[in-house]
Amino acid sequence: GAGVSQSPSNKVTEKGKDVELRCDPISGHTALYWYRQSLGQGLEFLIYFQGNSAPDKSGLPSDRFSAERTGGSVSTLTIQRTQQEDSAVYLCASSRVAGEQFFGPGTRLTVL
Amino acid sequence: GNSVTQMEGPVTLSEEAFLTINCTYTATGYPSLFWYVQYPGEGLQLLLKATKADDKGSNKGFEATYRKETTSFHLEKGSVQVSDSAVYFCARIQGAQKLVFGQGTRLTINP
Numbered sequence: 001g002a003g004v005s006q007s008p009s010n011k012v013t014e015k016g017k018d019v020e021l022r023c024d025p026i027s028g029h030t031a032l033y034w035y036r037q038s039l040g041q042g043l044e045f046l047i048y049f050q051g052n053s054a055p056d057k058s059g060l061p062s063d064r065f066s067a068e069r070t071g072g073s074v075s076t077l078t079i080q081r082t083q084q085e086d087s088a089v090y091l092c093a094s095s096r097v098a099g100e101q102f103f104g105p106g107t108r109l110t111v112l
Numbered sequence: 113g114n115s116v117t118q119m120e121g122p123v124t125l126s127e128e129a130f131l132t133i134n135c136t137y138t139a140t141g142y143p144s145l146f147w148y149v150q151y152p153g154e155g156l157q158l159l160l161k162a163t164k165a166d167d168k169g170s171n172k173g174f175e176a177t178y179r180k181e182t183t184s185f186h187l188e189k190g191s192v193q194v195s196d197s198a199v200y201f202c203a204r205i206q207g208a209q210k211l212v213f214g215q216g217t218r219l220t221i222n223p
Contacts, residue, residue, distance in 0.1 A: 059210070100161075
């Protein structure tokens with residue numbers, strides 16, 4: 001079946017604008033994760049959804065970042081009032097409960 | 113704290129050379145440990161894993177042994193190929209399921 005897909009693959013935006021990044025997990029995977037890969041910080045965890053449980057938001061760097069997962073499937077990561085330090089590759093992964101995490105190709109975000 | 117430390121790169125080797133990429137971790141308890149690989153232009157993918165002390169993970173000729181005495185999970189391969197050129201990430205599980213990654217090591221294999 002299809003892997004994790006993310007859109008857009010690339011996003012260029014101006015400082016101060018809001019952006020939305022989308023993740024389509026593998027069908028049947030109940031867990032979904034967002035990570036960020038940047039030059040300065042490496043690969044870091046942002047947020048984790050598991051089924052209908054409250055998400056683990058402990059990795060979100062500021063209140064400008066939020067994410068939701070509708071119907072237990074597609075997830076959207078929203079960054080409000082983007083800053084240049086938000087420039088990074090945003091990775092989504094999904095898994096079965098306690099299973100291997102499968103990563104999507106990422107969205108490269110550039111904030112000018 | 114809970115962290116993962118990898119040897120700094122970049123690492124450049126000749127084909128058929130022996131590879132070691134060091135990885136150490138700090139943690140309470142014995143978390144599952146992983147090596148992920150990111151080939152040029154591709155997404156992150158799991159290379160191997162070990163879920164308890166003394167386990168050895170292996171895949172594609174790569175191996176890593178979970179050493180609780182030295183809190184290490186070094187990646188090794190006896191004879192590297194040009195196709196092994198990639199960025200390698202050591203990682204551990206923290207909490208329920210989130211991954212904590214090392215900083216990554218870029219490996220280049222020359223023919």
